[in-house]
Amino acid sequence: MYTLSNISTFLTNLRTQIPFGGLLVLGFMLAACDSNSDTPELPTASFTTTEQEVSEGASAELIVQLNEVFSEDILVPFTITSNANPDDYVITPSPLKISADSTTAVIEVSSIDDDLTEEPDTLFVSLDEPTNAVLGDPLMLRLTVIDND
Numbered sequence: 001m002y003t004l005s006n007i008s009t010f011l012t013n014l015r016t017q018i019p020f021g022g023l024l025v026l027g028f029m030l031a032a033c034d035s036n037s038d039t040p041e042l043p044t045a046s047f048t049t050t051e052q053e054v055s056e057g058a059s060a061e062l063i064v065q066l067n068e069v070f071s072e073d074i075l076v077p078f079t080i081t082s083n084a085n086p087d088d089y090v091i092t093p094s095p096l097k098i099s100a101d102s103t104t105a106v107i108e109v110s111s112i113d114d115d116l117t118e119e120p121d122t123l124f125v126s127l128d129e130p131t132n133a134v135l136g137d138p139l140m141l142r143l144t145v146i147d148n149d
């Protein structure tokens, strides 16, 4: 019925006659092919754990991992919710970038060492909808920072 050369002749004719229409048909065909089988599955992005603890003055490395490598960079925005004083921390800016062909990246949380005696701080870090990936599980991590004074 339809051979590749038939289709290509058909498209060539179509493009010659109605260039825009031809491109439109080609676009639909590509879209149809894409949704069949060759759509690359997006990797999932998640934390590796739900709980971490760090001592005041130290840095915590919160690892975000993919379930498989991807051919393009992935951006993972994240949100931090905390009752802690924001001045007490230096945090990797959102979004976190996971470079093409790697499976992990790190959100670094450096806590500032002060001389105050405090209760432990709790920071909830949650991953938001990534670019070039989908959310996996777990997507929230609780970081506890223990006072050292």
Ligand SMILES: [Ca+2]
Residues within 6 Å of the ligand: 056, 057, 113, 114, 115, 116, 147, 148, 149
């Ligand atoms: Ca201290």
Ligand SMILES: [Ca+2]
Residues within 6 Å of the ligand: 056, 113, 114, 115, 116, 117, 118, 147, 148, 149
């Ligand atoms: Ca302190």
